[in-house]
Amino acid sequence: MSTRNALVTGASRGIGRAIAVELARAGYRVLINYAGNATAAAEALALVRAAGGDGLTVQGDIGRAADRERLVAAAAEGLGRIDLLVNNAGVAPTVRADLLESTEESFDRLFAINLKGPFFLTQQVARRMLTQERDAEGFRGRIVNITSISAYTASVNRGDYCMVKSGLSMMTGLFAERLATEGINVYEIRPGVIATDMTAGVQAKYDKLILQDERGISPIRRWGKPDDVARAVRAIAEDRFPFTTGSAFDVDGGFHLHRL
Numbered sequence: 001m002s003t004r005n006a007l008v009t010g011a012s013r014g015i016g017r018a019i020a021v022e023l024a025r026a027g028y029r030v031l032i033n034y035a036g037n038a039t040a041a042a043e044a045l046a047l048v049r050a051a052g053g054d055g056l057t058v059q060g061d062i063g064r065a066a067d068r069e070r071l072v073a074a075a076a077e078g079l080g081r082i083d084l085l086v087n088n089a090g091v092a093p094t095v096r097a098d099l100l101e102s103t104e105e106s107f108d109r110l111f112a113i114n115l116k117g118p119f120f121l122t123q124q125v126a127r128r129m130l131t132q133e134r135d136a137e138g139f140r141g142r143i144v145n146i147t148s149i150s151a152y153t154a155s156v157n158r159g160d161y162c163m164v165k166s167g168l169s170m171m172t173g174l175f176a177e178r179l180a181t182e183g184i185n186v187y188e189i190r191p192g193v194i195a196t197d198m199t200a201g202v203q204a205k206y207d208k209l210i211l212q213d214e215r216g217i218s219p220i221r222r223w224g225k226p227d228d229v230a231r232a233v234r235a236i237a238e239d240r241f242p243f244t245t246g247s248a249f250d251v252d253g254g255f256h257l258h259r260l
């Protein structure tokens with residue numbers, strides 16, 4: 001495969017960093033977007049280079065229109081063609097508040113970063129992809145949205161997070177339908193409980209739910225790793241599923257199964 005280019009949001013830490021490194025192993029050049037942690041972003045770029053790839057880091061809050069424009073301009077200048085967009089950046093509520101107590105401030109923050117940002121970034125990147133020639137595989141581009149088991153699981157202490165992830169899931173279907181005939185396939189990956197900074201504060205709770213309770217919340221009884229998600233993104237990035245679009249991949253140790 002000749003060198004391809006990817007824009008990965010929130011790639012300085014956690015799942016996004018693992019995706020950037022795995023894409024580098026697959027021969028991609030990667031734009032590593034981050035919100036504020038420049039040191040973590042530089043570490044991610046060093047790992048990308050150690051994996052045999054290359055790329056650049058670009059600060060930008062995907063919840064802000066001006067930052068999204070700057071990000072796409074940096075991608076155009078630094079990468080040229082965009083073969084893959086991974087909408088990974090996302091935040092959890094600062095406080096896990098009951099549905100009857102949760103605030104408008106938290107809702108607005110999650111909506112801006114986890115749904116409005118990815119929607120308008122995808123709109124801009126898709127417009128660019130439409131101007132690109134089809135590659136040897138017949139694609140103008142690929143788009144992957146990192147949603148969550150929260151897209152369909154009701155957690156009443158973070159309802160805002162569930163609602164925006166559910167919206168991101170619908171967004172996958174919308175862009176998949178709109179772009180299918182244009183040579184752009186769109187996917188959703190639903191991670192289960194993954195060990196990152198995002199879940200560090202609730203580690204004891206999930207240790208119990210995954211490892212100690214009689215059956216565990218997932219049939220595969222371990223924490224997910226960022227690399228578990230990254231490998232799924234790589235499979236899409238390498239066009240292992242050419243006759244699919246709008247598909248959701250559950251990378252969750254089997255959490256999604258109804259069990260009896």
Ligand code: NAP
Nearest residue numbers: 010012013014015035036037061062089090148194196198
């Ligand atoms: P994380 O460890 O907290 O890392 C978050 C990343 O997103 C960082 O690179 C951060 O940049 C970046 N980011 C945060 N706000 C941003 C913004 N406004 N604009 C641009 N970048 C921003 O999170 P994670 O666990 O890897 O989660 C990654 C994605 O997977 C999220 O969408 C999350 O909802 C989803 N997910 C996670 C889990 C899980 O169990 N961890 C499960 C299901 C889904 P800085 O380093 O600059 O702060």
